[in-house]
Amino acid sequence: MAADWSNELRTKNLKATPNRVVVLETIAGNNAAMAYSKIQSDLSQLDRVTLYRTLNSLVDNGLIHKVLVEENEAFYATCSSNCSSEEHHHQHVHFRCTNCKEVTCVSSQPINQLEIPGYLVQNFEIQATGVCNLCL
Amino acid sequence: MAADWSNELRTKNLKATPNRVVVLETIAGNNAAMAYSKIQSDLSQLDRVTLYRTLNSLVDNGLIHKVLVEENEAFYATCSSNCSSEEHHHQHVHFRCTNCKEVTCVSSQPINQLEIPGYLVQNFEIQATGVCNLCL
DNA sequence: TATTAAATGCAACATTGTTGCATTTAATAT
């Protein structure tokens, strides 16, 4: 959603390189979470290793977050809330539609804190599958 | 929990082969969910491809379930409830301890159904991270 | 014991992810 990714990057103490900006623009330009393979094919001119390092760096610094929905296909989406290298806060559901296969961040409702007796819960994430609003 | 995996396999219309039984025993013998790499090293005499096919088959037929907690490391645990090839029901939390790195299925509390307006939620899963009861 | 569809082992392949290192570049100071 942020317009100026360069400033956003510098805020997180990351160098605002053209590679990083185009990766952020690509992910943010997708309405759903974006599969790694799609990012790679959309940015085929970008070195594969650099893309991996860029994605890891952006996740580590709270600019994007990673969603694992199925084996060997990671999805990425920009962070909406104020995430940092310290912690990601994603009080929303990652919904995967079994029909259109899209993975969307559903932030319609705030998720209340999860309590597990005897455990210290520091972070949690809900992954749901079913049929999305567009496919119903 | 099941003692006789051979019968369990036949119930699901799967041939009760020694390979499948030993894979089930291995996973069930681990108190936490078991990383793929650990299963493989524990059963090093078993062909790698056969192990992949066995795990997929057991997941597909509701004997074990797969937990994705971090990239490129799938974890497996036996199904406690009555899962089938039709659907897996896991109304429990998959908890990953940041200290001991164990992944456990926490079924202390029944999870109420997840409601998302405009969406048909068919299944959902909660993944939490923090410090487990043993490490606190 | 015979039959047969499923399971297995092996080879070959494809994808995903990592590491080392020389070169380039963004940010900062001069």
Added chain:
DNA sequence: ATATTAAATGCAACAATGTTGCATTTAATA
């Protein structure tokens, strides 16, 4: 503007993960 420097990049090489095809073996059934 220019110099400095730590970070980022591109490339090669490697390691791990996962898939497919096919000949052989085997569990289940007749």
